[in-house]
Amino acid sequence: MSLCVHPFLEPSSGSYGFVVANPESQTAAIIDAPLGVDDLDEINTHCADQMIDWVESHDLTVRYLLDTHVHADRPSATAYLKTKFLCAQTAIGAGTPDVIGYDRLLEDDEKLCLGHACGRVVATPGHTPGCVSYLFDRYLFVGDTMFMPDIGTARCDFPGGDAQTLYTSIAKILALPDETKIFMCHDYPDGRRSRFVTTVLEEKRKNIHVGNQATCEQFVSMRTARDATLKAPRWADFSIPANLSCMNVANIETLISELHAHQPGQANL
Numbered sequence: 001m002s003l004c005v006h007p008f009l010e011p012s013s014g015s016y017g018f019v020v021a022n023p024e025s026q027t028a029a030i031i032d033a034p035l036g037v038d039d040l041d042e043i044n045t046h047c048a049d050q051m052i053d054w055v056e057s058h059d060l061t062v063r064y065l066l067d068t069h070v071h072a073d074r075p076s077a078t079a080y081l082k083t084k085f086l087c088a089q090t091a092i093g094a095g096t097p098d099v100i101g102y103d104r105l106l107e108d109d110e111k112l113c114l115g116h117a118c119g120r121v122v123a124t125p126g127h128t129p130g131c132v133s134y135l136f137d138r139y140l141f142v143g144d145t146m147f148m149p150d151i152g153t154a155r156c157d158f159p160g161g162d163a164q165t166l167y168t169s170i171a172k173i174l175a176l177p178d179e180t181k182i183f184m185c186h187d188y189p190d191g192r193r194s195r196f197v198t199t200v201l202e203e204k205r206k207n208i209h210v211g212n213q214a215t216c217e218q219f220v221s222m223r224t225a226r227d228a229t230l231k232a233p234r235w236a237d238f239s240i241p242a243n244l245s246c247m248n249v250a251n252i253e254t255l256i257s258e259l260h261a262h263q264p265g266q267a268n269l
């Protein structure tokens, strides 16, 4: 089995989405596809459209449209892609409270097959209660569970988030074979080139929050102190409700205009 992974960067939120494909069966999964948002809160599908073009140019059949969790920082393109790939199953972790509109809610260790290449769901709660990672062969897609080694780990202060739970989830990831490639949704580079992939070995050795055998107590203490300093993501007010409902672009735009209507004084200042 030889899978291939192709990354797509959505620049407005700095989010990465991925296509993982089995060339042998000509099948693919799309993971964490983002919509873009401009400075006027207008939604665009540029990144998702690039994914569609890539999939079609490689003559792939999309089996799954997967989200690792309810993203707070940008709307998901999963519902939009479903309108293009009607036979694909949309899915998110079963531990996500109040989520609606997905075809499947995935439990830990559920199988997801691309031809003869069967991946599996790895429940990795902590950043949110419903976070899952997707393991296809030696490729692990972790969403916001952890980041590049010099950035560390995700915040745990969203509703249902928990630092101790995240530590346990990351320990599960770091127990995978050293050569496992870890693909993430974001990078926050400070003076270096943006990266989206690392390995279990690199994270174990160098992750500033959990590497070098950091204890759970050390991690929870650091994470709690750091989370107390973080602001809400810029587009959280509409991204969270939109993503909980697996909403299409037109419905997200309606949601945004309703939210603005309830904030008089902002739109016309």
Ligand SMILES: [Fe+2]
Binding pocket: 069, 070, 071, 072, 073, 127, 144
């Ligand atoms: Fe997130």
